[in-house]
Amino acid sequence: MKEIKDINQYFIKQFDEFEESLNGEKTSELHQLRKNAINYFEKLNFPTLKDEEWRYTDITSLLNHNFSSDYNKTKVSPKVISKFLFDKLEHSLLVFVNGSYSAELSKLIDIPKGVRVESIAEALKNNNSIVKKHLGSYAKNENFFFTTLSSAFIKDGAFVYVPDGIVVEDPIHIIFYTKAKDKKVLTQPRNLFVAGKNSQVTIIEHYVSDDEQVYFTNAVTEIVADEGAVVDHTKLQEESSKAFHIARMEVDQERSSNFASHLISLGAEISRNDFNARFNDEGGECMLNGLFMINNEQLFDAHTMIDHAKPYCNSYEHYKGILQDKARGVFNGKVMVRQDAQKTNAFQENNTILLSDEAIMNTKPQLEIFADDVKCSHGATIGKLNDEAKFYLKSRGIGEESATAILIHAFASDVITSIKIPALRDYLEEIITKRFNQ
Amino acid sequence: MLLEIKNLHARIAGNEILKGINLKVNAGEVHAIMGPNGSGKSTLASVLAGREEFEVTQGEIIYNDKNLLELSPEDRAREGVFLAFQYPVEIPGVSNTNLLKTAVNEIRKYRGEQELDAMEFLTLLREKSKLVELDQKFLSRSVNEGFSGGEKKRNEIFQMAVLNPTLAVLDETDSGLDIDALRIVANGVNKLKRKDNATIVVTHYQRLLNYIVPDFVHVLYQGKIAKSGGKELALELEEKGYDWIKNGKAEVVNA
Numbered sequence: 001m002k003e004i005k006d007i008n009q010y011f012i013k014q015f016d017e018f019e020e021s022l023n024g025e026k027t028s029e030l031h032q033l034r035k036n037a038i039n040y041f042e043k044l045n046f047p048t049l050k051d052e053e054w055r056y057t058d059i060t061s062l063l064n065h066n067f068s069s070d071y072n073k074t075k076v077s078p079k080v081i082s083k084f085l086f087d088k089l090e091h092s093l094l095v096f097v098n099g100s101y102s103a104e105l106s107k108l109i110d111i112p113k114g115v116r117v118e119s120i121a122e123a124l125k126n127n128n129s130i131v132k133k134h135l136g137s138y139a140k141n142e143n144f145f146f147t148t149l150s151s152a153f154i155k156d157g158a159f160v161y162v163p164d165g166i167v168v169e170d171p172i173h174i175i176f177y178t179k180a181k182d183k184k185v186l187t188q189p190r191n192l193f194v195a196g197k198n199s200q201v202t203i204i205e206h207y208v209s210d211d212e213q214v215y216f217t218n219a220v221t222e223i224v225a226d227e228g229a230v231v232d233h234t235k236l237q238e239e240s241s242k243a244f245h246i247a248r249m250e251v252d253q254e255r256s257s258n259f260a261s262h263l264i265s266l267g268a269e270i271s272r273n274d275f276n277a278r279f280n281d282e283g284g285e286c287m288l289n290g291l292f293m294i295n296n297e298q299l300f301d302a303h304t305m306i307d308h309a310k311p312y313c314n315s316y317e318h319y320k321g322i323l324q325d326k327a328r329g330v331f332n333g334k335v336m337v338r339q340d341a342q343k344t345n346a347f348q349e350n351n352t353i354l355l356s357d358e359a360i361m362n363t364k365p366q367l368e369i370f371a372d373d374v375k376c377s378h379g380a381t382i383g384k385l386n387d388e389a390k391f392y393l394k395s396r397g398i399g400e401e402s403a404t405a406i407l408i409h410a411f412a413s414d415v416i417t418s419i420k421i422p423a424l425r426d427y428l429e430e431i432i433t434k435r436f437n438q
Numbered sequence: 439m440l441l442e443i444k445n446l447h448a449r450i451a452g453n454e455i456l457k458g459i460n461l462k463v464n465a466g467e468v469h470a471i472m473g474p475n476g477s478g479k480s481t482l483a484s485v486l487a488g489r490e491e492f493e494v495t496q497g498e499i500i501y502n503d504k505n506l507l508e509l510s511p512e513d514r515a516r517e518g519v520f521l522a523f524q525y526p527v528e529i530p531g532v533s534n535t536n537l538l539k540t541a542v543n544e545i546r547k548y549r550g551e552q553e554l555d556a557m558e559f560l561t562l563l564r565e566k567s568k569l570v571e572l573d574q575k576f577l578s579r580s581v582n583e584g585f586s587g588g589e590k591k592r593n594e595i596f597q598m599a600v601l602n603p604t605l606a607v608l609d610e611t612d613s614g615l616d617i618d619a620l621r622i623v624a625n626g627v628n629k630l631k632r633k634d635n636a637t638i639v640v641t642h643y644q645r646l647l648n649y650i651v652p653d654f655v656h657v658l659y660q661g662k663i664a665k666s667g668g669k670e671l672a673l674e675l676e677e678k679g680y681d682w683i684k685n686g687k688a689e690v691v692n693a
């Protein structure tokens with residue numbers, strides 16, 4: 001167990017090793033960004049319950065482990081990865097193993113000209129101007145302990161760029177596979193997705209592992225939806241139940257862009273998802289759907305913030321949780337409607353089902369409205385499965401387990417049906433079935 | 439004998455609702471249970487179906503030589519007991535098809551029968567939905583969600599047709615139905631009648647009994663069967679109202 005005060009030094013020391021592993025890359029602009037981050041990191045405090053944004057989320061157990069990056073290219077067979085593919089889906093596939101891109105496991109299908117789907121390490125090596133322009137521009141370090149840590153160690157991740165007017169029909173599936181062997185691995189994927197004007201793209205960010213190891217994923221994803229762009233994003237987290245998963249997603253929305261996010265999470269020992277979207281111009285649409293299913297003593301936390309900075313934008317947010325055993329859930333959904341943002345429509349809802357008396361949910365919707373001509377609503381429910389519905393099912397001959405599973409599928413169904421890819425929907429139904437219907 | 443209820447007492451939230459019910463039902467019979475609101479008709483139906491909120495404090499229920507009270511609600515259904523609810527619940531997100539498919543196959547598994555494949559199941563649904571003139575489009579809709587009162591009742595009878603019970607309890611399936619819907623529902627029930635099954639029709643009005651002709655009529659009043667008779671008892675009730683029973687009851691007490 002490290003003391004809280006030692007954690008910064010612990011990673012600063014790792015930074016030296018990291019620099020060594022970089023060899024020739026140390027003189028680049030990018031490396032300056034890393035160095036600024038590690039200098040800033042030194043002054044930041046590890047988040048504790050005393051921080052408003054971490055009030056219900058105690059992550060001190062992270063200090064019990066000595067996590068470090070895996071710089072050896074760990075190899076896994078395609079068979080291992082194939083478990084996490086969606087049946088009958090034509091798609092581009094990017095695979096990362098312990099944080100590093102694996103060209104052998106990835107598969108790029110025909111994509112329209114000018115579209116980039118690659119590892120960000122590759123894009124950085126080629127001095128990609130889009131990456132230079134956007135990387136770190138939205139997920140700023142300021143007061144974000146883990147983002148700053150990520151910035152200091154930027155090395156690899158997924159990069160997708162869709163030029164103006166291009167429609168990418170087939171989804172892009174990005175798998176982050178972690179295999180912690182004797183070492184407690186830290187991976188820090190750093191993703192950047194940029195959709196040009198009137199372009200369209202569908203991206204699936206998929207965090208997986210196939211054993212119950214302790215490791216730490218610290219992911220940062222920046223998404224830019226330029227004017228009129230349509231971006232559909234799914235994040236699917238099915239990691240080791242002993243893993244730590246801390247993630248931040250920043251979405252920058254320009255005029256009349258349409259962004260949809262679906263977060264499906266089976267949790268981790270601790271998983272924390274910060275999600276921030278900002279309307280920079282009029283006419284934007286933002287949909288945030290979430291479904292988390294956690295058990296044992298897992299802790300899941302979603303902190304979302306939708307910033308209505310401009311008028312005529314619509315946001316729709318719906319998070320649903322299913323908690324078993326002694327699991328704990330936190331939902332903190334902030335909607336900010338700035339003075340300028342007249343004619344805003346903002347809807348937010350959080351529903352939680354507690355399947356045990358010992359599960360706990362903390363939910364806090366926060367509407368901050370500074371404009372006067374807006375439509376906003378929020379609501380939260382926390383309850384058990386409907387006993388009457390369950391009795392009805394049983395009275396038809398359906399047993400306890402199936403009845404529970406049916407009602408859980410039903411509870412999750414609107415989040416699942418909001419996902420447009422049938423193959424992904426099937427995959428998710430399967431996950432729910434595996435979880436609740438043995 | 440298919441069903442024998444002996445001296446059944448049941449309570450909920452500390453109130454005794456059923457105060458010594460006795461009832462015998464043979465295969466092939468139709469029994470009507472009538473009685474004013476609040477007399478305990480739905481409570482009796484719920485106890486038969488196994489609703490846990492109701493606590494049985496005395497008495498027993500023998501069904502097909504088994505102690506029914508020892509069976510879970512799902513096992514009762516698997517043994518052939520069916521309740522058409524007075525107020526069927528809406529279950530958003532669960533389609534009628536999904537409910538019935540799971541139910542049929544769990545029942546078949548319990549009985550050691552092969553599960554139905556997708557084709558066989560669809561054929562069954564199609565055939566039975568005709569019986570209650572239920573539009574096919576209802577099958578893919580969520581259970582009872584947004585259904586009118588009449589549609590909910592028809593859906594109950596549709597489920598009954600698919601599950602093919604040995605003992606069906608219909609709790610005010612007629613209430614709120616217009617005359618056409620009433621005819622459809624009654625017709626469905628009559629067609630499902632066999633020599634080896636029985637139906638208990640709980641109703642508030644005599645009306646339904648013009649379509650489903652009972653062998654026996656029982657009047658439930660204040661948690662007890664106050665009077666039993668043939669189908670003419672229903673007509674008598676229609677004529678004289680329940681006050682007659684209530685008063686008669688008072689006379690018995692005074693005597």
Ligand SMILES: Nc1ncnc2c1ncn2[C@@H]1O[C@H](COP(=O)(O)OP(=O)(O)O)[C@@H](O)[C@H]1O
Pocket residue numbers: 450451453455473474475476477478479480481482491
């Ligand atoms: N869930 C319940 N909690 C408390 N009392 C109930 C409940 N259900 C029924 N009762 C009471 O039991 C009595 C009988 O109700 P019920 O069986 O529904 O009558 P009926 O179906 O004959 O109209 C009524 O007085 C009613 O208030």
Ligand SMILES: [Mg+2]
Pocket residue numbers: 479480481524609610
């Ligand atoms: Mg009733």
